[in-house]
Amino acid sequence: MEKTAFDTYLETAGTMIIEYAPKVAAALVILLVGFRIINRLVRLAVRSMAAHRMGSDLAPFLGSVIGIGLKIMLLFTVAGVLGIDVASFVAVLAAAGFAVGLALQGSLSNFAAGIIIVLFRPYRVGDWIQVPGEFFGQVEEVQIFNTVLATPGKKTLIVPNSEVISGVVTNYSRKGHIRLELTVLMGYAESFPRIKAIILESLRGIDLILQDPPPQVGIESYDSHNLIIAVRPFVRPDDFWLATFAVNEAIKAALSANQVKMAYSEGVELGDIGN
Missing domain, CATH: 1.10.287.1260 (Helix Hairpins)
Structure with a gap:
């Protein structure tokens, strides 16, 4: 067959x-x-x-x-x-x-950038950094192609490594402390040495504020109705936002307790600060 x-x-x-x-x-x-x-x-x-x-x-x-x-x-x-x-x-x-x-040239450049980051370590896991593009957050992980950041608002940012090394990286954790950039308005009729002493005393009562380096208080500039007082205490990077709120609250309470008057934007008359 x-x-x-x-x-x-x-x-x-x-x-x-x-x-x-x-x-x-x-x-x-x-x-x-x-x-x-x-x-x-x-x-x-x-x-x-x-x-x-x-x-x-x-x-x-x-x-x-x-x-x-x-x-x-x-x-x-x-x-x-x-x-x-x-x-x-x-x-x-x-x-x-x-x-x-x-x-995949972009991915390969991200891979090469990842090797550079790991070798030279401009930042590590746990550091608070700001990378090009104004991305700010705490480093959670350095991956092969990306760096993962967690913002203070608990958002996750996945930044390509090539973008990280393409510009200036600001590491807020490298020194172990960071300076708060705060301002307070002071009426021209008030005594600056007195206001400075009140502010410094209020800062001493906040545990989050570091005394070494010591806090700095000085006249930053002159406004039409107020002196702009710069308040520059140092804190640990992880305490940045908690310390910011605590300092503002403590200064407000101290100025109110000492009956410091301030010029409001509605006019030039001095008014009391409430509790």
């Missing part, structure tokens, strides 16, 4: 299944087990680096790089099990990588 084309195709398919099924099954097992092992190895590496005080920003970054490298090696291993010519596979992968690299 003559074989039909269908029988020929069926026989060929059966032969291929018998020949390649074990290879495909082995490749799948290696792939699945390999990914699990790599993930565990990366977690162990991150913990080991953290235990050796490499920094909470450097360890996750290096862990991601190690994970990517091991996964690429795993893919080469799987290709060899399937009988694919690794040399040809590498050539094809290089060509594809070149094409992808051209299409």
Whole structure:
């Protein structure tokens, strides 16, 4: 009985299944087990680096790089099990990588910027920073392509690393303290030394205010109806907003308790400050 084309195709398919099924099954097992092992190895590496005080920003970054490298090696291993010519596979992968690299120039620049950030450490996890674009927040994580910031309003900012290093980065945490930039209005009829003493005394009663460096109080400028008094106490970066509110509240209460008069914007008459 003559074989039909269908029988020929069926026989060929059966032969291929018998020949390649074990290879495909082995490749799948290696792939699945390999990914699990790599993930565990990366977690162990991150913990080991953290235990050796490499920094909470450097360890996750290096862990991601190690994970990517091991996964690429795993893919080469799987290709060899399937009988694919690794040399040809590498050539094809290089060509594809070149094409992808051209299409993803921005991502590659972010990756390079991430390496620069990790090596030179202009900031670390936990630092309060301001980066180009007026993005301000506390560093939560330095990733391969992005830096994750948490704003004081608990919003999450994901800033590309290339944008971070493209301009000036202001690190408010590097020195361990930051200066509040506050102003108070004082009527011309009032005595500045007296007002200065009242303000400094009110600042001493606030635990969030650092006494070293000491707070600074001085005349900043002259307005049409008031003197502009600069109040410059130093606080820890994490206490910035709490200290700002506390200082404003304490100064208001101190001026009221000492019956300091102020010129209001509606006119030039002096009025009392309420409680």
